[in-house]
Amino acid sequence: MLSRLFSIFKNKDDDYIHGRRKCSICGNQVDFQIEKGSSLRESKCPICKGTRRNRDLAKVILMTYVNNDTTFSLSSAMAYLKKFVIYETQAVGPIHSYLSNLPKYICSEFFDNIPLGSLNEDGIRCEDIEDLSFPDNFFDIIITQDVFEHIKNPSKGFTEIKRVLKYDGYHIFTIPFHEGRKSLVRVKKDGSKNIFSMPPVYHLDPLKETGSLVYTDFGKDIIDYLKSLGLPTKIAVHEKFYSIDDIPYIIDEAEYKRYLSYREKGELLKYFLYNSVVFISQKFRVEYGRNTSNFG
Numbered sequence: 001m002l003s004r005l006f007s008i009f010k011n012k013d014d015d016y017i018h019g020r021r022k023c024s025i026c027g028n029q030v031d032f033q034i035e036k037g038s039s040l041r042e043s044k045c046p047i048c049k050g051t052r053r054n055r056d057l058a059k060v061i062l063m064t065y066v067n068n069d070t071t072f073s074l075s076s077a078m079a080y081l082k083k084f085v086i087y088e089t090q091a092v093g094p095i096h097s098y099l100s101n102l103p104k105y106i107c108s109e110f111f112d113n114i115p116l117g118s119l120n121e122d123g124i125r126c127e128d129i130e131d132l133s134f135p136d137n138f139f140d141i142i143i144t145q146d147v148f149e150h151i152k153n154p155s156k157g158f159t160e161i162k163r164v165l166k167y168d169g170y171h172i173f174t175i176p177f178h179e180g181r182k183s184l185v186r187v188k189k190d191g192s193k194n195i196f197s198m199p200p201v202y203h204l205d206p207l208k209e210t211g212s213l214v215y216t217d218f219g220k221d222i223i224d225y226l227k228s229l230g231l232p233t234k235i236a237v238h239e240k241f242y243s244i245d246d247i248p249y250i251i252d253e254a255e256y257k258r259y260l261s262y263r264e265k266g267e268l269l270k271y272f273l274y275n276s277v278v279f280i281s282q283k284f285r286v287e288y289g290r291n292t293s294n295f296g
């Protein structure tokens, strides 16, 4: 039954060895799989379950901290990464599974019923990205995967990321990217109240049946925006599957209705068609008025 649902997705850009491609997370030679019509950004490794966006993020970790040699995968790079203090804002997923073997790896989730910085009954640390409990200049690497579109006040979140990063440290992250478009603030906060400037849009969330509310649709201005917050940023991976017009941009009633029809059918992965884009920001040190970031 399952095999009927899946068709094989072949992309020449993936490392291609003996007709199968190497997963940059688990290192296995596999055929990546995806349900027909779903966003190619979600194609999965059948072994570690890493999606295309997970695998591209792993590639950026390897490119930054190991080398550009495609024989490496996250699974074979542990010795290179063990000296780094790493923070990931999730406690699930294939990247987490590997990094959690490292001695200086910290992960968290957000729970609204326990104090920030404490552990829940399963031993998972509770953190709010807008109000992290870590000291300044603490992490070499921070990883966030499709998180920032759900942050109530993204400027506060990015500023916290910058605060807890060491100088020259990197924030490596993914967001659904509305390339060629302007960022949209869909929901603003007034104290604890949500003020909707646009109708509510939810992404799938394995932990929540209603899904996860989207506060911001990030667009092309994100690079300048992060630079203005003191986080020079570049796009490290940009795998283009879709044109700007294929990428959903829910700004009028007709498009909102289209979104709702996919949501009602339970087919949101077929609606949210995004390219796989991985960003990397660096906390730069200002010395003698000079910005020392690699990104200029």
Ligand SMILES: [Zn+2]
Pocket: 023, 024, 025, 026, 027, 028, 045, 046, 047, 048, 049, 050
């Ligand atoms: Zn894999």
